[in-house]
Amino acid sequence: MTNGSSPIFEDLLAACAQSxxxxxxxxxxxxPREGEIVRPHHLMASMRHGVLNGGKRLxxxxxxxxxALFDAERSATLRVxxxxxxxxxxxxxxxxxPAMDDDDLRRGQPTVHRAFDEATAILAGDSLLTYAFDIIASGETELPAERRLELVGMLAxxxxxxxxxxxxxxxxxxxDAPPTEExxxxxxxxxxxxLVRFACEAGAVIGNADLAERERLAAFGSAIGLAYQLADDLLDVTASTETMGKATGKDAVAGKATLVGFHGEEWARRQLAGLxxxxxxxLEPFGERAAILRLAARFVAERQH
Structure with a gap:
């Protein structure tokens, strides 16, 4: 594969991340927001550390x-x-x-449990999880109530x-029990x-797309979701810790089963091209309106970090 990313796409991705x-x-x-007594500063600081630390916001x-394919209202879409x-x-x-992947770095910075402590990291995660549903359900997300309810269920x-x-x-x-390829x-x-599938289908829900369009975008999300993880596994083999901003080579050390481990790097690159x-x-039925999403699919498969 050739690198499908372009300066124009990188600029669009960065502009969206900024918004x-x-x-x-x-x-x-x-x-504090309505219904809240106080927001503990230490907890909020840990949440910000875990969220406002860079990242592509893919x-x-x-x-x-x-x-945007369906001309959805931008401010509500940004909140979702x-x-x-x-x-x-x-x-x-x-x-x-430590109980999960036990990483010290995330996006080139100390992970939340390293920057704060394990208990605070657990609470920060819990708070972000529940806040996500609060944001969507809120009347400040100016979508019809039935659409907000559907999005909450989909995300759950x-x-x-x-x-x-x-x-x-x-x-x-x-x-303990290495899985098969399936x-x-x-x-x-x-x-x-x-979550990648949700992102693509949710955009269609926000834009009040018809069922066929929703299913098509959900299938698109499934394809690039598989591509994202396959590319991630490939980078774990080929990229450096400095490039990735997190530890690499951990899958091989842990004996973790991956598709790259089953079939090798060249097979993985062919699979990515197919995805x-x-x-x-x-995306063909959407024509030129989906040009940016086509670039996104290539970016997901061909990213270098």
Missing amino acids: VEEVLRHLLDDR RPFLLMESA AAALECLHCYSLIHDDL RAAGVGGMAGGQALDLAAK GVVQLQSMKTGA VAQAEEL
């Missing part, structure tokens, strides 16, 4: 661009995108804990026992793919 971060800074300040970007990033960052904070399923949390449980169990695909489609082609085919 989402502006919303996140507002949502994560110390001022999931919010996919949500924003999917919603910020909620999704809160939930994603909760998962990173908890994944980094993507994050829960049948999605990201369930995938993490399968990943932990795999340390099992690896299943756990990755849950642990990583569920990009599948994603682009799913």
